[in-house]
Structure formats: C-alpha cells, structure tokens
Amino acid sequence: MTNPSQLRQWGRQVINVEIEALQGMQQYIDDSFVAACQQMLACQGKVIVMGMGKSGHVGNKIAATLASTGTPAFFVHPGEASHGDLGMLTEQDVVIAISNSGEAREIMTLMPVIRRLGIPVIAMTGSPDSTLARLAQVHLCIKVEQEACPLGLAPTSSTTATLVMGDALAVALLQAKGFTADDFALSHPGGALGRKLLMRVDDLTHTGEQLPCVTEQMPLSQALLEISAKGLGMTCVIDEQGRLTGIFTDGDLRRVLDARVEIHSSTIGQVMTRDPITLKDNILAAEALKLMEERKINGLVRIDDQARPVGALNMMDMLKAGVL
Template sequence: MSTASQWHQWAKRVIDIETAAIQHLHRFIDDEFVAACETLLACKGKVVVMGMGKSGHIGNKIAATLASTGTPAFFVHPGEASHGDLGMLAPQDVVIAISNSGEAHEILTLMPVIKRMGLAVIAMTGNPNSSMAQLAQHHLCIKVEEEACPLGLAPTSSTTATLVMGDAIAVALLQARGFTADDFALSHPGGALGRKLLLRVADLMHRDDRLPQVRQDVTISAALLEISAKGLGMTAVTTADDKLSGIFTDGDLRRVLDAKVDIHSTAIGDVMTQDPVTISSHLLAAEALQMMESRKINGLITVDEQGRPEGALNMMDMLKAGVL
C-alpha cells in the first residue's frame, strides 16, 4: 500500500518536470515565433486549430483562448475534416497544426488540400525535422526533455508546454491588437467576468420611487420611515430645490442614538453626513465597488449634472449582480 510520502513524492516529481518543461520554452521564443505571430496578426480570416488526441484537446483550448482575446479562431478535428469539415476553411484563414511528433497522419493527409487552398500553416511540434514542420510556413518548437509520465508514454510535459506556447501566442496577439477589458467583456457577456466588466451603475441603481430621499427639514423619525420602506440602509437628503445636501445611513443612526438625540424633534439636516461620496451612473459597477471598498462605505448616491439624486445602490446590489 502506498504511503503519504510516496504520494507527495510522485506528485512533486510531476510538478518539477513540467515546470522545467515550461522554463525551457524560453529558448523557442525566437524570430520564428515573431514571424508566426505576425502571420496570425495579419490574418484576414480565422485561425483554424487542428490536433489529434491529447493535442486536439489542447488545441481546442488554444482556439478558445484566441477567440476570447481578440483573434477569431475555432477548432477542427482532423478526422472529421477528412469527411467534410474541411469545408469550414476559407481562403484567408491560417491553420495552426499541433502534433508532438509532427507526424500525425490525419493532419498530414490534409496538408495537400490546405496547401492547394493557399492557406498559411503554423506547425507546433516537438521535432523541427518532422514532416509537419517541413511542410509549414512557420514552426514553433514545443520539445520537452522528458514526459512526467514515468513510462514516457502519456503526454504530460509535452501537452503542458503546448498549452503554454498557445497562451504565449494569444497574449502576445492581444497586446499587439491593443485588446482592452471592454473588448474582453463583449465576448463574455454571460459570465461573471462579463458582469464585472459590462454592468454600469445605471444598470443596478434604485431609481424613481425606489430611490430613498427626504428633505433636510424632516425629522429623523420621518427619515427612518423612508429608510425602512426603501430597504437600502440609507437615504439621500435634499434641499428645497431637490439638490443633494447629505446622506443619512444606519451608521449615522447609531451615532445619533448614542448621543441621545431626540429623533422626533430633530431635523435630519442637523445630523446627516454632509458632502457625501457620489458617483456617476455612467461608470462601471466595478468602479463603484472599488470606491465603496476603498472608502469603507456600504452605499452610494448617484447625482445628475444639476446635483440632484437620481439613484442609489449598496453592497447587496453588487452581490446580487455578481459583481462582488
């Protein structure tokens, strides 16, 4: 029966070998890498990624990373390509063909057709002298010294190196394109990243009848009724001409009670927090969250160009929207 020490030893050996494989990739970031990236950057069509077996799984991920970072890409299974899926390729596309040996029969079978279509081919292999490397316009070497599998059979270090090389390409292209966080959000509208990057304060804020606000001459007790009714733990306080003059929160109430202020006779304007932090409704919700966290406050009021309250939001709104 295996001991805990053996489990630790086996696992750490894998990590050490794969870490070394990644570090060795630096030697392959050369002029050929630059040429391949420039070909991909100039591509007027899409990047078509191909790979068999484990290389196919890695290729699928590389295609997904490219697509989400500004380089239109998709994965085509070489076996299916031989039976009709090759029709997905267009004359302006660029092919990335992945095979550790560089001798994947299913990909080599497709090369004459790909060449006839005039497509540029970038091969990612562990053998610069392989058939695929020789047929490609550009070759990216992903050679590793050893697989983490003690039998030297299961692709481990080689697939890790391939994945990292793919990430290097995708991120280099992202930076060359000037791809921004807003661009990234447009391709991720349904996930948490999209919510963080796309949602604006205006999308979350409570407005109109749901906006808590009172005039500064009303009593504290009247303001508390407004706070309870709107459920945000605060209320905006306005002047007679509807401009924001302050804010009153649950925290302010605790301080008022500690000071034994008469809540039934004292005007809210006398105890409110003056010149409160405000935010534009056009800003990103993520910016509002950063503002609340940095200032250690739980809510914000938004004002229009005339200084009148137009909305309010709190940390619970951020949590419900998935921004927090």
C-alpha cells in the same frame, strides 16, 4: 495500500519535471514566434487549430483562448476535416497544426489541400526535422527533454509545453491588438465575469418611488421611517431645489444614538453627512464597488447634471447582481 508519502513524492516529481520543461520553453520564444504572431495578426479570416489525440484536446483549448482574447479562432478535428469539415477553411485563414511528432497521419493527409488553397500553416511540433515542420511556413518548437510519465509514453510535459506556447501566442496577440477588459467582457457576457465587467450602475440603482429622499427640514424621526420603508439602509437629503446636500445612513444613525441626539426634535439636516460621495451615469458597477471598498461605505447615490439624486444602490445590490 500505497504509502501516502510515496504518492506525494510521485506527484511532486511530475510537477518538477514539467517546471523544468517549461523553463526550457524560453528558448523557443524566438524569431519564429515573432513570425507566427505576425502571420496571425495579418490574418483576415480565422485561426484554425488542428490536432489529433492529446494534441487535439490542447488545441481545442488554445482555440478557445484565442477566441476569447480577440483573435477569432476555432478548432477543426483533422479526422472530420477529411470527411467534409475542411470546407470550413477559407483562403483568408491561418492554420495552426499541432503534432508532437510532426508526423500525424490525419494532419499530413490534409496538408496538400491546405497548401493548394494557399493557407499559411503554423506548425507546433517537438521535432524541427519532421515533415510537418518542413511543410509549414512557420515552425514553433515545443520539444521537451522528458515526459513526466515515468514510462516516457503518456503525453504530459509535452502537452503542457504546447498549451503554454498557445497561451504565449494568445497573450502576445492580445497586447499587440490593444485588447481591453471591455473587449474581454463582450465575449464573456454570461456568468460572474461578464456581469462584473459589463454591468453599469444604471442597471442596479433604485429609482423613482424606490429612491429614499427627504428634505433637510424633516424631523429625524420621520426620516427614519423613510429609510425603513425603502429598505436601502440610507436616504438622500435634498434642498428646496431638489439638489443633493447630504446623505443619512444606518451608520450615521448609530453615531447619532451614541451621541444621545434627540431624534424627535432634531432635523435630518443637522445630523446628515454633507457632501457625500456620488456617482454619475454610465459608470461600471465594478468601479462603483471599488469606490465603496476603498471608502469603506455601503451605499452610493447617483446624481444628474444638476446634482439631483436619481438613483441609489448599496452593497447588497452588488451582491445580488453577482458583481461582488
């Protein structure tokens, strides 16, 4: 059985080799990198990423990262492109061709057609003197001194370097385009991320008959019945014009009991929290959550332009919606 300490040592060696490879990538963020970014920013179509083998797997991820950060892109397999998929390309596109050797036969077969269409090519290779590098309009070097594989055969450091170069392009373009969190959410509507970035308090608040609401003159004992019936752990308190004047929560109830206040003879207006924190329409749920966390409160009331309560939500609503 292999010694556990030896396994840990091998794993650390791989990480150290790849860290050194990435540190060496700084030198390749040069004028060619700028030219590649400018070429992609000027693209009127899509960025088409190509690569064979491990380069193809990495290229697929690069295309996905570009697409999700504001640069329309997709991956085309070079082998399939030779049998019809090349029809996906248009003259408005830009091609990113990935090949560590710069001599991948499947990509080289496509180059005459791509050049004939006048489509700009950004090559990512580990060999600046390769055929692909010479044929491309822009060459991004991804050369590494050493693969993490002790045999020097399995693509390891080189694929990591390729992925990082793709990330550098995507993030540079993201910032150049002024891509925002809202833009990101629009391309990620599913899952927790989309919910957190897109959902607004209007989608979560309890309204109408579900909204707990009492007047200032109501006895505290009756107000507690309203809180229990609506199940939000709180109630809005309004004046004669229906405007919000305060809020009473489970936390307020604990403080009232600690102070030995008589719940049958006291009105809710005497013990409520005045001038509570409120929300306006169309606020992101994530903003509301941040406010609740900063103020250490569990519930919020949404009011209209006349300061009348129109909705309420609590931390449990955030949790159920996947915002928390």
